[in-house]
Amino acid sequence: MTLDPTAAPPDAGPARLVRPRQPRGRDALRRLCGGAVHLPGDPGYDGARRPWNLAVDQRPAAVAYPADAGEAAEVLRVAGRHGLRVAVQRTGHGAAALPPLDDVVVLRTAAMTAVRVDPGRRLARVGAGVLWEDVVAAAAPHGLVGLHGSSPDVGVVGYTLLGGLGWLARSHGLACGSVTGAELVTGDGTSLWADAETEPELLWALRGGGGGFGVVTALEFSLHELATAYAGWLAWDLREAARVVPAWAEWAQAAPDEVTTALRLLRLPASPEVPGPLRGRSLVVVDGAVTGPPERAGRSIAPLRALAPETDTFASLPAAALSRLHGDPGCPTAGLAEHRLLTSLPPAAVEAVLAVAGAGAGTSVVSVELRQLGGALDRAGAGGGALTGLPGAYALVAVAAPGDDPAGARAALTALAAALRPWSAPRRYAGFADASTPAAACWDGPTLSRLRAVRAATDPAGQVVAAPDLDGAGDEPEHAATSGAAVP
Structure with missing residues (x-):
């Protein structure tokens, strides 16, 4: 569906009579991404800020559309200088799990759409804006599939970083287990490549640990034979x-x-x-x-x-x-x-x-x-x-x-x-998770401690907003259920 960039979200209510609050560093933000930025009050802001889940009325400080890793790094650096954080969205399917974004720049990855399939090595490398339907179309002629989910219009990167539960899960496991490498921009704007040889601990975290380690601008993963x-x-x-x-x-x-x-x-x-x-x-x-x-x-x-x-x-x-x-x-x-x-x-x-x-x-x-x-x-x-x-x-x-x-x-x-x-x-x-969920409800204690150590190394200032929030302190699971027994 093509969204009207000038239209208000259906749940936005009556038009506000006050001028939209402008973010810190407004002029610097305006110059990002070759001008592909929407700020509050701009004609295209309401369309740009709208996530896939229309029940979520997110109102970020700005919405930026980087064309590549370099522009994503510049967004992180400029946002950091002006006391703003960054959240990454391709479609916004999981927007309900995020905290309020008033002091956050939403980084939309829709322009990063490169898809490369290597049938001999059974690998795919995709940009951060690629949807699963694009990978399906590129891999099918070679008798290959990725471990996609049930929606063709979900972004590959966000789905995979959180695990990825699809139609081949019981035979092939979660999609995150197929990840072999990733291009990532750290919280301070540094670009790096993570794989088993160069950044094994970061690769471990990216295999199901969520998006709290930086901005993933490209992902490499194994494909599987299935015609x-x-x-x-x-x-x-x-x-x-x-x-x-x-x-x-x-x-x-x-x-x-x-x-x-x-x-x-x-x-x-x-x-x-x-x-x-x-x-x-x-x-x-x-x-x-x-x-x-x-x-x-x-x-x-x-x-x-x-x-x-x-x-x-x-x-x-x-x-x-x-x-x-x-x-x-x-x-x-x-x-x-x-x-x-x-x-x-x-x-x-x-x-x-x-x-x-x-x-x-x-x-x-x-x-x-x-x-x-x-x-x-x-x-x-x-x-x-x-x-x-x-x-x-x-x-x-x-x-x-x-x-x-x-x-x-x-x-x-x-x-x-x-x-x-x-x-x-x-x-x-x-x-x-489609609402605020404690990180301790998603990963066990040792895994969560290890994930937090990786985040401290790649984003010590907490520049990247992600859900679940790895920075949460004292967040314990709701209960300790045991094999179906009633919980008091």
Whole structure:
């Protein structure tokens, strides 16, 4: 969707009658990036500041569009001289997790779009502004794939630095485990290359430790051989959820590692973007991908087909089709979200989910998604990194439409999280965090201490704003859950 750069965000409310507050160093900021900068009050500022999640009304000190690493370094240096920090965004999918940006320059990487695929070495090198759909298109002719997620329009760098949980996760692990090198600008504006030989500790941190170590302007990662996959959707009316959800949960725990699926309770809009038979309906959907021969893949999902779905699209597909399989929204939208990692999904947990999002619930929660974990996510990656897997059996992401009652939507999500607390793991996945989340909830103590040491070396002044915030002190996980036992 092309955004009107002069239009106010839909949730911005009435026009302000006071002049916008101008940032410190206004004239110096204006000269950055060859003039590709928007300051408060500029005609293009509202369009430039708007993140993908339209529920977030961020109002940064400036928005800058560097063309390369040199211009990104200059943004960091100038911002630092004037007491401002920098936050990096390509799309702003994760904007809700960031703190207020009033004294922050948002660095938009949209101009850094170089993609280079080396099929012989099975490597890709991409600029900080590259979206996953660009990598899919470049790698597919060589029978290769990157470990992308469920949205083709998500930025490669941000997704990967936080882990990267996609359709090949149970067979190939998190995307961050495939990172082999990165070009990074440190907090003081110094450019460097990090790989296993030159900066091994920094490379370790970039493999799942988030974006708090500087501005990553290019990323290199391994590609994987895959020409086709057995993939698709199975769908039932939402009234079948009490039957389908427990059966899927039990099947998911025994499925082979080559299977990665997600189950969703969906309330689909009556929109032309939704296929006609599904438009305006409430459904249970299982979608996903199976690698390996189609015959074996078909046997793997046979127990789900035995549940008599009304829609079944599973078939052999080009691997490139996986990036659009999930049907995530293709343009900016407003949403509130809640996330947990679940150790198990017994009948009481299913009841808790259905009470909020089942057929009889009057709710603003439009999607409750459970992603199947395990497999390679239970094993340490070959190269190692700050995040090598995810604890638990399922990753839950619930999304509510704020509409005219954002407080009610947030309350519904909070109630769901509270109801699932007895089966929630003590850790969370930073890639799904859509609100302020303590760093100690995403990484264990030794890993977090090591990440903070790397940040102290590359950005001692804390110039780069990232979420989760590695600088947070005394941030402990909400609880110490144990293998599904109730937590007092």
